[in-house]
Structures are given as structure tokens and as C-alpha cells.
Amino acid sequence: xxxxxxxxxxxxxxxxxxxxxxxxxxxxxxxxxxxxxxxxxxxxxxxxxxxxxxxxxxxxxxxxxxxxxxxxxxxxxxxxxxxxxxxxxxxxxxxxxxxxxxxxxxxxxxxxxxxxxxxxxxxxxxxxxxxxxxxxxxxxxxxxxxxxxxxxxxxxxxxxxxxxxxxxxxxxxxxxxxxxxxxxxxxxxxxxxxxxxxxxxxxxxxxx
Amino acid sequence: xxxxxxxxxxxxxxxxxxxxxxxxxxxxxxxxxxxxxxxxxxxxxxxxxxxxxxxxxxxxxxxxxxxxxxxxxxxxxxxxxxxxxxxxxxxxxxxxxxxxxxxxxxxxxxxxxxxxxxxxxxxxxxxxxxxxxxxxxxxxxxxxxxxxxxxxxxxxxxxxxxxxxxxxxxxxxxxxxxxxxxxxxxxxxxxxxxxxxxxxxxxxxxxxxxxxxxxxxxxxxxxxxxxxxxxxxxxxxxxxxxxxxxxxxxxxxxxxxxxxxxxxxxxxxxxxxxxxxxxxxxxxxxxxxxxxxxxxxxxxxxxxxxxxxxxxxxxxxxxxxxxxxxxxxxxxxxxxxxxxxxxxxxxxxxxxxxxxxxxxxxxxxxxxxxxxxxxxxxxxxxxxxxxxxxxxxxxxxxxxxxxxxxxxxxxxxxxxxxxxxxxxxxxxxxxxxxxxxxxxxxxxxxxxxxxxxxxxxxxxxxxxxxxxxxxxxx
Numbered sequence: 001x002x003x004x005x006x007x008x009x010x011x012x013x014x015x016x017x018x019x020x021x022x023x024x025x026x027x028x029x030x031x032x033x034x035x036x037x038x039x040x041x042x043x044x045x046x047x048x049x050x051x052x053x054x055x056x057x058x059x060x061x062x063x064x065x066x067x068x069x070x071x072x073x074x075x076x077x078x079x080x081x082x083x084x085x086x087x088x089x090x091x092x093x094x095x096x097x098x099x100x101x102x103x104x105x106x107x108x109x110x111x112x113x114x115x116x117x118x119x120x121x122x123x124x125x126x127x128x129x130x131x132x133x134x135x136x137x138x139x140x141x142x143x144x145x146x147x148x149x150x151x152x153x154x155x156x157x158x159x160x161x162x163x164x165x166x167x168x169x170x171x172x173x174x175x176x177x178x179x180x181x182x183x184x185x186x187x188x189x190x191x192x193x194x195x196x197x198x199x200x201x202x203x204x205x206x207x208x
Numbered sequence: 209x210x211x212x213x214x215x216x217x218x219x220x221x222x223x224x225x226x227x228x229x230x231x232x233x234x235x236x237x238x239x240x241x242x243x244x245x246x247x248x249x250x251x252x253x254x255x256x257x258x259x260x261x262x263x264x265x266x267x268x269x270x271x272x273x274x275x276x277x278x279x280x281x282x283x284x285x286x287x288x289x290x291x292x293x294x295x296x297x298x299x300x301x302x303x304x305x306x307x308x309x310x311x312x313x314x315x316x317x318x319x320x321x322x323x324x325x326x327x328x329x330x331x332x333x334x335x336x337x338x339x340x341x342x343x344x345x346x347x348x349x350x351x352x353x354x355x356x357x358x359x360x361x362x363x364x365x366x367x368x369x370x371x372x373x374x375x376x377x378x379x380x381x382x383x384x385x386x387x388x389x390x391x392x393x394x395x396x397x398x399x400x401x402x403x404x405x406x407x408x409x410x411x412x413x414x415x416x417x418x419x420x421x422x423x424x425x426x427x428x429x430x431x432x433x434x435x436x437x438x439x440x441x442x443x444x445x446x447x448x449x450x451x452x453x454x455x456x457x458x459x460x461x462x463x464x465x466x467x468x469x470x471x472x473x474x475x476x477x478x479x480x481x482x483x484x485x486x487x488x489x490x491x492x493x494x495x496x497x498x499x500x501x502x503x504x505x506x507x508x509x510x511x512x513x514x515x516x517x518x519x520x521x522x523x524x525x526x527x528x529x530x531x532x533x534x535x536x537x538x539x540x541x542x543x544x545x546x547x548x549x550x551x552x553x554x555x556x557x558x559x560x561x562x563x564x565x566x567x568x569x570x571x572x573x574x575x576x577x578x579x580x581x582x583x584x585x586x587x588x589x590x591x592x593x594x595x596x597x598x599x600x601x602x603x604x605x606x607x608x609x610x611x612x613x614x615x616x617x618x619x620x621x622x623x624x625x626x627x628x629x630x631x632x633x634x635x636x637x638x639x640x641x642x643x644x645x646x647x648x649x650x651x652x653x654x655x656x657x658x659x660x661x662x663x664x665x666x667x668x669x670x671x672x673x674x675x676x677x678x679x680x681x682x
Contacts, residue, residue, distance in 0.1 A: 010222065011357045017226060018233050018349045022342075025237045029338070032290065034238060038245035041671055049675035060542065 050134070051091055051192035055084060056172050058095075058188045065097050065163035066178055066185075068107075073152035074164055075177035076187040082144045084193060091194035092135040092149065094187070095165035098127045103162055109135055109202060110150040113142050120202035124153065124162050132190070136200035141207070149189065164188070224366035229352055229373050232663075236377040237345050239667050243387035244337040247285075247292070248674070249540040250388035251619070254281055257331050257389055258303040259312045261296065264321035269309070271482050274497040277303040280329065293322075296329040301502060304494040308479060310431035311391035315339060340393050344386030347397045351376055351626035354404055358630055362637045365648065367655035371636070374659035375558055375629035378666035380538045380547070381619050392619055395436035398428030399623035402440045406447065406584045416465050423469035430476045434491045435595060435620035442591035450573075450583055495610065510611030523607060527600055530616035535559075538670055551669050554661040562589070562628045565635040585631045592624055 028034050046052060056078075066074060084090050096107075103124040111118045120135055127133060151164055165188040166176055173186040194200075250256075262277040263269065283297035320336040323329050355372045377383070385392050402425020408418040426444065430437035451460040460466075480490050487496055495503045503509055510516075518526060536547040536555045547555070566589035569582035603615050636655075641647055 011353055014356050015353045017230055021230050021234050022345050029241055034241040035245055038242040041242055042246055045671040045675045048672050
């Protein structure tokens with residue numbers, strides 16, 4: 001009997017404790033404490049994912065691949081704002097596919113604004129169909145505004161082919177240029193300010 | 209000296225128990241605030257908000273006219289200090305939900321919708337999230353208290369409590385959905401109230417409280433969602449039949465307490481009869497209350513030439529793999545963060561032990577009809593299984609008729625998680641082995657490791673992976 005009463009007492013004590021805990025957290029929410037802790041968790045999660053802040057994001061549904069063969073290229077204008085320039089770094093997350101092949105060769109990316117041109121390169125064997133590849137660029141020499149991103153793979157052949165995904169969504173970017181033809185599509189490139197520890201898949205070659 | 213040591217050990221055990229519950233509960237509540245703060249979308253969020261708007265526009269409605277519920281989209285997010293509002297945009301389509309209105313009425317009464325003079329509809333999303341977080345937190349407090357009481361009746365080691373609290377608080381969707389508008393949150397509350405009633409009944413406390421808890425639980429579940437309503441109804445029938453067979457009397461219904469609860473059952477019955485008269489079914493589906501054109505243009509209908517035709521066997525695999533994935537995932541229409549491999553191992557172990565607990569419970573009950581303690585888990589286990597089979601059957605027919613490949617969501621069974629948790633812990637407690645210090649140590653390590661794994665698999669895995677997926681936040 002004594003045990004039973006004690007059990008009931010403890011059971012009520014637990015209920016009171018949990019209720020007090022809820023009230024304390026609700027007060028914390030009112031004064032912004034939960035937002036602060038959530039912010040810390042969010043920053044941590046984003047850092048693990050490799051970025052400090054996402055700038056733009058393209059839709060995940062309805063993507064279609066556009067192949068780049070030989071001397072072909074695609075060009076996408078993107079907008080970078082003051083926040084990117086202030087951060088000094090930009091990360092492009094590019095949805096690229098390899099047509100389920102093990103390709104060899106190189107994929108080049110030029111980032112051009114006015115007279116400033118940076119060229120990056122990656123080994124296409126790194127490209128898989130289920131992963132976005134990342135290009136971390138130093139944007140200190142650029143200004144806020146439109147920047148042209150050009151993809152080309154001079155050594156690719158029809159047997160050795162990669163593709164950049166695009167979609168019919170003009171909300172994020174416009175004017176995708178495929179081999180000189182302006183289309184109503186845009187490339188699937190997400191922009192972010194990278195975390196300090198992130199190493200991109202591309203290697204910087206030169207700046208003009 | 210020995211008694212002083214024992215008292216100290218008992219006190220230390222008690223503190224550890226409270227600590228485990230408080231920490232895991234605090235993490236659970238915080239988690240919901242985190243999801244709300246980040247604005248992660250919740251399954252059917254816009255449809256749920258559309259139903260609440262309908263209740264605001266028609267405050268006198270008790271039985272909804274589903275063909276009058278318009279679908280709204282979020283047009284713009286407005287942040288005013290700490291408060292987030294959504295400006296909603298009317299669409300020409302209908303809201304596809306055919307659920308009973310209790311949850312939506314509650315949310316409307318919480319002052320979550322504001323309709324401006326020019327007809328613009330705003331949802332106070334912060335208020336809506338807070339109301340759901342409080343509702344889910346209260347549900348969790350009741351579930352944890354009930355579990356504490358049941359576990360303390362046997363070996364009262366702190367690691368059993370830790371494991372129970374961990375299983376209850378770490379099911380990914382429980383907290384995720386708890387952070388925003390969804391009628392599943394009310395199902396959760398209904399189910400724990402019903403469970404409290406069953407516990408009270410099994411403890412032979414035949415009183416008003418017991419019968420009212422059961423009736424209230426059934427009523428809330430039926431008025432929140434039919435899946436959880438079906439689970440509680442089947443479980444109730446099993447308990448009644450078991451009691452009649454065991455006692456060979458009709459005492460469970462022929463007593464002075466049960467008739468006092470009849471008005472509650474009559475209200476439920478009245479609602480469903482009226483819906484049945486109107487629509488020819490207890491829960492109208494989207495195709496039943498919209499025009500053929502709207503239905504065929506919706507996500508629930510796939511044109512014959514585009515259909516994926518699955519054989520019975522393939523559909524069976526598709527459905528049950530989907531059920532398992534959604535049990536361990538955090539998802540919305542546009543994304544799904546699935547726990548695979550070792551991250552889903554904890555959930556797998558929990559389900560295996562629960563099924564084992566049901567099988568052993570049935571075996572014990574068939575051997576000895578006095579094994580009354582097993583009835584709750586057995587009844588709930590069988591009820592979940594029957595509901596799952598019914599769910600599968602309707603899903604299969606829906607797939608054959610309209611080509612729809614979705615509708616296999618395990619969140620309909622989420623309200624049963626406290627019962628699953630207590631089943632697992634009771635099973636561990638029932639293992640008859642000599643409680644040597646080594647055995648207790650091993651048991652503690654297993655409980656701690658499993659609890660930690662569950663915590664990581666839930667919020668830890670979420671935070672470490674969600675930002676990779678590029679979820680489109682509202």
C-alpha cells in the first residue's frame with residue numbers, strides 16, 4: 001500500500017516537473033531564447049552541410065539534363081548581391097549528371113563579370129548522377145550584379161558525356177544560353193555563402 | 209547502514225528517472241520550436257490551413273460541407289517582430305481533406321485566422337504553431353506520466369524509464385508534425401486519453417473516470433481522424449469481448465458508469481450518420497465531393513496512359529516499404545529525409561520487440577485468461593494490424609481505380625507510439641533472469657545505447673542532413 005501511494009506521489013511529481021519544464025520553455029520562447037538556440041542549431045546544421053547561408057535555390061522537380069559534348073557550352077547569368085560580395089566567397093552547387101558512365105576528361109567553368117574572368121576545372125570522373133558538385137569561388141574582385149557562368153568540356157565526346165540539369169523555371173534565373181541559343185530555361189545552380197571548412201570539387205586555374 | 213545505502217540508492221535512482229524524463233521532454237519541446245522557427249513544411253500544411261480558414265468563414269458550421277471548402281495557397285510570408293503571418297491566396301480548387309472538423313474548430317477558436325475587411329486572409333502561423341506545440345506537449349506529458357506509472361509497478365530501474373521516454377519522444381514525425389497544423393496532433397491526444405482509460409480499467413478501477421476517459425478518447429480520435437478512430441474502436445471491441453469471455457458476464461457494459469458516457473458516443477454516431485447520409489461513406493474522399501474534371505486534374509488521379517500498373521505483389525511491396533520509410537522519415541510533399549541503414553536500426557529494434565511482445569502476450573492470454581495486464585498491448589497491437597490491413601486494402605483499390613501511388617503514410621499509426629514504447633519496456637522487464645550486477649549493467653548499457661541512437665536518428669540526423677537536401681522553406 002505504502003509503495004502504491006509513493007508511486008502515485010512520484011507520478012504526480014513527475015507530471016508537475018514536466019509541466020513546469022513546458023512553462024519554462026514557453027517563457028523562453030516568449031523572450032526569444034528558443035529562437036536563439038534554434039539559430040545555433042541551424043547554423044551548426046548549415047555548417048555541416050557546407051554553407052553559412054543559402055542565397056538562391058532552384059526547384060528539385062522537373063529537371064532535365066542538357067548534355068555538353070565537345071566544344072559545346074552552356075552559359076547562365078546569375079545575380080550575386082551585396083551579401084555575397086561582403087562575404088568574399090561564393091559557392092555554386094551545380095546539378096550535373098554523367099549518364100551513368102565513368103567519364104574521363106575535364107569540365108571547365110568560367111565566371112565572368114566585365115573584365116574579370118576566373119576559370120575553374122574539375123575532373124569529370126568525380127561527377128556522379130546523385131550528387132551536386134560544388135564550386136567555391138573567391139568573389140572579392142567582383143561587384144554586386146549579374147555574373148556569367150559558362151560550362152564547357154573541350155575534351156568530351158559522344159562516348160564521354162556529361163550534362164548539366166536545367167528546368168523550366170524562370171523564378172530564379174533567366175537567359176540560359178545553350179551553344180549560343182537563348183532558351184526559356186535556367187540551369188540548376190544553387191548559390192550559397194560557403195562555410196570556412198568547405199573544399200569545392202573544382203580547382204582554380206587562373207584569373208584574368 | 210544497509211537501509212541507509214538502500215534509501216540513498218533509491219533516491220539516486222529516482223533523481224535519474226526524473227532527469228531522464230525532463231531532459232528528453234525538454235528536447236522534444238525544443239525540437240518542435242526548432243522546426244517551427246526554421247519553417248520546415250509539414251505534410252498537407254496548406255490543406256490543413258484551408259480547412260481552418262473554412263471554419264473561420266463559417267463559425268456556426270458543425271457538420272462541414274466538403275464541397276464548400278476551398279483550397280488556399282500561401283501567397284506571402286510576412287514577419288512582424290516575432291510573429292509570422294501567411295497571406296493566403298484563394299484558388300479555384302477544393303481542399304482535399306475529408307476529416308471531421310473538431311481539430312479545425314479548435315484551431316479556429318485559438319484565433320489563428322484573420323480575415324481583413326477587403327477579404328484578404330491571413331494565418332497567424334506563430335500562434336498556430338504554438339497552439340499545436342502546446343497540444344503535443346500536453347499529450348507527451350500525459351504519455352510520459354502514464355508510462356512512468358506502468359514501469360514503476362515492476363523493476364523500477366532508471367534505464368527502463370530512459371528507454372521509454374526515448375522511444376516516445378524520438379519518432380521523427382511526432383515532433384515534426386507537432387510543430388505545425390495537422391489533425392494528427394489531436395489524434396495523439398485522443399489516443400493517450402483512451403490509453404489512460406484502458407490502463408485504469410485493467411487496474412480494476414471501475415469508476416466514472418475510467419469510462420469517461422475511454423469515451424473521451426474514442427470521441428476525440430473519431431472526431432480527429434478515422435484511422436485512429438478505427439484503432440480505438442477495434443481495441444475497445446477486443447477488450448469488451450475479452451472481458452465478457454473472461455468473466456462470462458456483461459459487467460463491462462451493464463454497470464452504472466457506462467450509460468453516463470452514452471451522450472458522447474451518440475454525438476459521434478450522429479456526426480457519422482449525417483456524413484453517411486450526405487456522402488454515402490463515413491469519410492468522403494476528394495473524388496466524391498469535387499467535379500470529375502477537378503478530380504481527374506488532381507494529384508490523386510493519374511491518366512490511364514501515364515499509370516504505373518503494379519501487380520498485387522508489387523503493390524504490396526510498394527505499400528509496406530513506403531510505410532516503413534515514412535515511419536522513420538521526416539517528409540513533406542516535396543522532400544523526404546529517410547533514415548536508412550544503421551540510423552534506422554533503433555526504430556527497427558523497437559518494432560521487432562513490440563511485435564514480439566504482442567505475440568508473447570497473445571500466447572500468454574490463450575494459456576491463462578487471467579493475464580489481464582497483457583490485454584492493452586495485445587488489443588492495441590491487433591487493432592493497429594487490422595487498421596493497417598484495411599488501410600492497405602483501400603490504398604490498393606484506390607491505386608487500381610485512379611492510379612494514385614501515394615497514401616501509404618505511417619503517421620496514421622503515430623498516436624500509438626506510447627503503447628509501442630510501453631510494450632518494449634514491459635517486454636524487457638518480463639525477461640526472467642537473475643538481476644546480478646553484471647546483468648543490470650548490460651541492461652543499462654543496452655538501454656542507454658539504444659536511447660542515444662534513437663535521439664541521434666531523430667533530431668541529430670535531421671540537423672546534420674536536412675540542409676543538404678535543399679528543402680524549400682515557406
